[in-house]
Amino acid sequence: MARLRVLTVVGARPQFIKAAAVSRALARTGSFRESMVHTGQHFDPDMSDVFFEELDLPPPSHFLGIHGGGHGAMTGRMMEALEPVMLAERPDWVLVYGDTNSTxxxxxxxxKRQIPIAHVEAGLRSFNRAMPEEINRVLTDHxxxxxxxxxxxxxxxxxxxxVTSGLHAVGDVMYDSCLHARARSARSDILCRLGLSEGGYRLATVHRAENTRDASTLAAIVDYLRRQPGPVVLPLHPGTREKAGGWGVDLSGLTVIPPVGYLDMHRLLAGAAQVMTDSGGLQKEAYFHRVPCVTLRGETEWTETIAAGWNRLWRGPDYLPRRDIDEYGDGRAADKVVAALAG
Structure with a gap:
């Protein structure tokens, strides 16, 4: 029997993490032939190559090298480059993840080519249409x-x-990846390299357009981070570094480091007293390590982390009473995705 052809489209760090879990599940069945397209949206080696290496992802079959520019221009260039790939690959499924321009x-x-689409991490809503990610996820779902x-x-x-057909409650494939990486990340020596002690620091990331679109917003977030107790470790996104430098936003007082790989980030997460981030994925990864999070936004699509007391908004109320979150699954979300693709 012929194997089903799956074309996976990824372009950014969170998608590499999610795709790794599903790619392993696809390979285990022997019933699929997966080809991966890396759009190049995250092109820096520290945010791309290292994730493929550490997540045991095979090199992508197609690398488009598309990054930079406005959202419309980037998305349009990606579409132009993806169409001949799809025509050549003739996939049975196109598999997309999350909420990026690549998605x-x-x-x-x-x-437009009438190829069935499978969207992993569907249905999330921040209800903030000013966020490019919200537009991406709504349109993809529909x-x-x-x-x-x-x-x-x-x-x-x-x-x-x-939207009432094709819905599947599978849990979170990022939890699958976290479980896969947990033992390996314990071998990371990043705490020693940075002179950090277990539980003696906070971990922060800042990259969303809403937080880096003007100097005053970015400066307010940096000031908030600087006022937190203990060292605040900030693996700095290249785009945020460029904006801060151009606007003269002072990052002194923070432990600024280059972006880190998946295993080093998990070690930093596991050892942190608190996480402060505008990333959707990192909010959940903090919970997976049972580390409280502060979301540096006015809302979150992961509302259950707020309700369960593991997360709060930086300008919102304090944490609610803490409890476990059951709905992220048991680490087998990727297997459920693959079973549905197989029909």
Missing amino acids: LAGALVAA VSTLLFCPTAAALDNLRREG
């Missing part, structure tokens, strides 16, 4: 054939929007 570009090209939801809230969001 939307892959979904739109597949929809052209997808299979929608793999990590939470009950994600299912409810889709049903409210009239």
